[in-house]
Amino acid sequence: MYPVQRPRRLRSTAALRDLVQETRIFPKQLIYPAFVRDGISEPAAISSLPGQYQHTLDSLRRLAVECAEAGIGGIDLFGVPREEDKDECGSQAWAEDGILNRGLRVLHEELGDDLVICADTCLDEFTSHGHCGLVRPDGTVDNDATLPCYVREALAQAQAGAHMVSPSGMMDGQVAAIRNGLDEAGMKNTAIMAYSAKYASAFFGPFREAVACSLHGDRKTYQQDPANAREGVREALLDVEEGADIVMVKPAGSYLDVVQAVAETVPVPVAAYQVSGDYAMVEAAAQQGWLDRQRVVLESVTGIVRAGADIVLTYWAPEIGHWLH
Numbered sequence: 001m002y003p004v005q006r007p008r009r010l011r012s013t014a015a016l017r018d019l020v021q022e023t024r025i026f027p028k029q030l031i032y033p034a035f036v037r038d039g040i041s042e043p044a045a046i047s048s049l050p051g052q053y054q055h056t057l058d059s060l061r062r063l064a065v066e067c068a069e070a071g072i073g074g075i076d077l078f079g080v081p082r083e084e085d086k087d088e089c090g091s092q093a094w095a096e097d098g099i100l101n102r103g104l105r106v107l108h109e110e111l112g113d114d115l116v117i118c119a120d121t122c123l124d125e126f127t128s129h130g131h132c133g134l135v136r137p138d139g140t141v142d143n144d145a146t147l148p149c150y151v152r153e154a155l156a157q158a159q160a161g162a163h164m165v166s167p168s169g170m171m172d173g174q175v176a177a178i179r180n181g182l183d184e185a186g187m188k189n190t191a192i193m194a195y196s197a198k199y200a201s202a203f204f205g206p207f208r209e210a211v212a213c214s215l216h217g218d219r220k221t222y223q224q225d226p227a228n229a230r231e232g233v234r235e236a237l238l239d240v241e242e243g244a245d246i247v248m249v250k251p252a253g254s255y256l257d258v259v260q261a262v263a264e265t266v267p268v269p270v271a272a273y274q275v276s277g278d279y280a281m282v283e284a285a286a287q288q289g290w291l292d293r294q295r296v297v298l299e300s301v302t303g304i305v306r307a308g309a310d311i312v313l314t315y316w317a318p319e320i321g322h323w324l325h
C-alpha cells in the first residue's frame, strides 16, 4: 500500500537538498560579455539591456576590478568603434589602436592572468554594412576572402593581451585559418573558443543596439537555421577538427537540446551563450514585477549547466558571482 520509494525524503530539509543537488553553478565557469566604445567620455546605458553599458576605457578598468571581486572566470570583450571609423572591411578590428584592442590592453594591465580575457573575433561591429564578413559587389558574403581578415584580427587581439580569441562570424574554415595564423606567429598558447553552433536568432536583437550594428537584412547565409540540431553537432565537430579548444552553442536558452547533443559528442569543453534577448526578456518581466528576478536568473543558468555546458557566457555573470560568493 505504501510507496517504497519516497523521493520527498531527500527534499525535507535545505541541508538535504543541498547535499543531493546534481547541478551547481560556480562563478569561475561564468564569462561576462562586455562592451567598450570609442569616442564617449561617460559609460552609455544600453536601453534594451537594462543594467548593461557601453564602457569607456576608464569604466572598463573599473569593471575589470569588479569582475575579479565577483570571482568570475573571465570577460569576453566586444568593441564599438566610432561610426566614421567603420569601413567595408572592418579594418579597425585589427588596427593596433582600434577600440577593441585598446580595451584588451586595459584588461590585461588590470587583470594580468587572473581572469581569462577573451576577445570577440568578428567584423560585424567594424564594417559599414554590418555583415560578419567581406561583401561582394552582388551583396553576398565572401567566405574565403574574409578568413585572412579574421587572422589579422586574432593576431592583433592576442598581441593586445587576449588569452582566448572567439571567432563568431560562422565562416567555414575560420578556426583552422586562425589556428595556423596564431601558430605561425608563435602564439601557440592563445586559445580558440569557437562559436561553433551559432544560429540566425531573433534573440540577438538587443545586442545589435549594444554594438550599434549597421546591418540591414539578416545573416541566414552564414548563421544556422534555428530548426537544425544535428547540423549544430556537425559544426562543433568540424571546429574541433580544425583546432578549437572550446566550442560554443549560441543562443543557449532555446537551444538546450543542442548544448546537450554537443556536450555528449565533443571531447573539449563546451560553452553556451545566454544572449541579449534572454537577458532582456527576464529584465523586462522583472521590472513589471511578473518574475522573481534572482530566482529566474539562477534557474535559467542552472538549466544551461544541467544541459551540459561547462562554461556560460551571461550578462548576469558579475551579479551571480556576488550572489554565490
Ligand code: PBG
Residues within 6 Å of the ligand: 120, 122, 123, 124, 125, 132, 168, 169, 203, 204, 205, 206, 207, 219, 274, 275, 276, 277
Ligand atoms: C556577432 C555577434 C552577435 C552576438 C555576439 N556576437 C550578434 C549577431 O550575430 O548578430 C550576439 C550576442 C547577444 O545577443 O547577446 N559578432
